Amino acid sequence: QVQLVESGGGVVQPGRSLRLSCVASGFTFRNYGMHWVRQAPGKGLDWVGRISYDGSNIYYRDSVKGRFTLSRDNSKNTLYLQMNNVRSDDTAVYYCARFGPSGLDVWGQGTTVMVSS
Amino acid sequence: QSVLTQPPSVSAAPGQKVTISCSGSSSNIESNAVTWYQQFPGTAPKFLIYEDTKRPSGIPDRFSGSKSGTSATLAITGLQTGDEADYYCGTWDNSLSAEVFGTGTKVTVL
Numbered sequence: 685q686v687q688l689v690e691s692g693g694g695v696v697q698p699g700r701s702l703r704l705s706c707v708a709s710g711f712t713f714r715n716y717g718m719h720w721v722r723q724a725p726g727k728g729l730d731w732v733g734r735i736s737y738d739g740s741n742i743y744y745r746d747s748v749k750g751r752f753t754l755s756r757d758n759s760k761n762t763l764y765l766q767m768n769n770v771r772s773d774d775t776a777v778y779y780c781a782r783f784g785p786s787g788l789d790v791w792g793q794g795t796t797v798m799v800s801s
Numbered sequence: 802q803s804v805l806t807q808p809p810s811v812s813a814a815p816g817q818k819v820t821i822s823c824s825g826s827s828s829n830i831e832s833n834a835v836t837w838y839q840q841f842p843g844t845a846p847k848f849l850i851y852e853d854t855k856r857p858s859g860i861p862d863r864f865s866g867s868k869s870g871t872s873a874t875l876a877i878t879g880l881q882t883g884d885e886a887d888y889y890c891g892t893w894d895n896s897l898s899a900e901v902f903g904t905g906t907k908v909t910v911l
Binding site for chain 2: 719721728729730731734743745779781784786787788789790791792793794
């Protein structure tokens with residue numbers, strides 16, 4: 685079945701780095717753009733960034749520009765989110781989501797990132 | 802803060818109808834398709850309505866979407882206890898070059 689599985693979350697100190705991964709299965713990964721969306725505890729959905737099917741176009745929310753990097757390896761059906769210089773307000777559950785023809789139609793279960801000293 | 806505004810909560814008795822508004826602007830809702838997501842506590846969001854009005858397979862016709870100008874609306878008829886969840890609207894914003902989500906609405910069945 686169509687599935688996205690995130691990993692890589694954990695507790696990280698402010699200013700350090702973390703890399704999240706999202707492995708896709710059940711569909712042709714290389715044909716789809718992908719998004720990262722995060723949700724802080726008790727808060728709403730916050731978009732992080734989007735990468736096109738071939739990685740040639742990438743967009744970020746302003747607060748992560750210059751700190752976070754989206755990338756993908758279509759040979760491994762994997763999406764990445766490299767998080768550098770993390771801050772306390774980066775604490776959240778991070779979801780990867782498939783960018784279908786009309787919206788984010790498939791979501792992973794999420795991986796939790798806690799930024800704490 | 803979120804670009805799209807939703808009411809924090811709505812409620813109704815079982816079998817009744819609720820509507821959730823999503824207010825935006827010409828650079829987002831008016832220009833692009835709106836998607837609605839349903840989220841139960843502790844779980845990932847679920848694709849509920851796309852292209853303003855369409856339902857993915859498996860979504861009951863009790864859920865419907867509409868759009869007019871810079872606002873979109875999600876309606877839930879025949880409300881059931883299993884509909885208690887948070888609901889979010891989302892779309893692309895051409896000015897921000899960013900995906901934007903609504904502030905979220907909690908639906909309570911009385």
